[in-house]
Amino acid sequence: xxxxxxxxxxxxxxxxxxxxxxxxxxxxxxxxxxxxxxxxxxxxxxxxxxxxxxxxxxxxxxxxxxxxxxxxx
Amino acid sequence: xxxxxxxxxxxxxxxxxxxxxxxxxxxxxxxxxxxxxxxxxxxxxxxxxxxxxxxxxxxxxxxxxxxxxxxxxxxxxxxxxxxxxxxxxxxxxxxxxxxxxxxxxxxxxxxxxxxxxxxxxxxxxxxxxxxxxxxxxxx
Numbered sequence: 001x002x003x004x005x006x007x008x009x010x011x012x013x014x015x016x017x018x019x020x021x022x023x024x025x026x027x028x029x030x031x032x033x034x035x036x037x038x039x040x041x042x043x044x045x046x047x048x049x050x051x052x053x054x055x056x057x058x059x060x061x062x063x064x065x066x067x068x069x070x071x072x073x
Numbered sequence: 074x075x076x077x078x079x080x081x082x083x084x085x086x087x088x089x090x091x092x093x094x095x096x097x098x099x100x101x102x103x104x105x106x107x108x109x110x111x112x113x114x115x116x117x118x119x120x121x122x123x124x125x126x127x128x129x130x131x132x133x134x135x136x137x138x139x140x141x142x143x144x145x146x147x148x149x150x151x152x153x154x155x156x157x158x159x160x161x162x163x164x165x166x167x168x169x170x171x172x173x174x175x176x177x178x179x180x181x182x183x184x185x186x187x188x189x190x191x192x193x194x195x196x197x198x199x200x201x202x203x204x205x206x207x208x209x210x211x212x
Contacts, residue, residue, distance in 0.1 A: 012150050014098045018160045021102035025164075049103045 001030045008037030009066060016042035017049060020071075024053065027073040032058070035069045043067045077106040079206040081199065085114030087127035087139060087154075089212050094157035100208065101164035108202045109161075110194075112171035115212075116178070119170060119185050124154050158189065167191040169198055 006023045008016035016037045023033050035046060043060065046069050050057045058070035078100035082093050093115075097107045111119050118124050132138040152160075162168075170190045174180070182193070192198065203209050 010150055012152075014095050014102065014157075015152055017102040018098050018164070021164060022160075053104045 003032045006035040031073045033071040077206040078208040079108045079203045081211045082111045082115035085117045085127045086130035108167040110169045110199045116174045
């Protein structure tokens with residue numbers, strides 16, 4: 001089980017979603033994907049995608065305008 | 074079978090190609106399949122070197138409006154159409170080129186970005202895609 005980090009800071013719609021999707025595709029079942037970004041809508045929408053893909057949302061947190069979303073494939 | 078998005082890409086305007094590719098990439102990212110049917114002015118954007126060539130659908134002003142829009146998009150760090158197209162293909166998106174448009178406009182296969190096109194077809198191909206889609210748009 002490995003951890004994949006995805007940096008979307010400064011990126012806007014739809015890049016954070018795309019980068020997250022690509023990371024999920026590359027991950028193996030059980031892998032942890034950590035996505036960081038600053039685009040506010042994506043903070044809401046990446047969890048929606050996680051749900052639609054039937055994956056596990058571990059955590060969503062934000063500090064100083066930068067959010068981190070943790071997903072388990 | 075997963076859900077699917079189909080878009081008829083009729084317009085070749087830059088802003089509408091943006092809408093198309095953003096929606097299509099969004100669908101793929103959220104676990105749907107996506108098929109884009111390029112026809113009429115939309116098909117011109119699949120000509121070699123044509124993807125970024127569309128004008129702005131409003132306030133194009135002989136290109137002044139478009140370059141202003143481009144500047145603002147760069148400032149907001151919006152991805153290029155080329156990048157969005159690359160992502161779309163990488164995530165498994167499908168592109169269908171309208172054969173009738175090719176005939177009317179005298180466009181040959183070798184004039185088109187064959188690397189991007191999944192198949193060539195007519196209305197029947199589009200209907201087969203659309204009938205099994207949960208989202209179907211005309212842009």
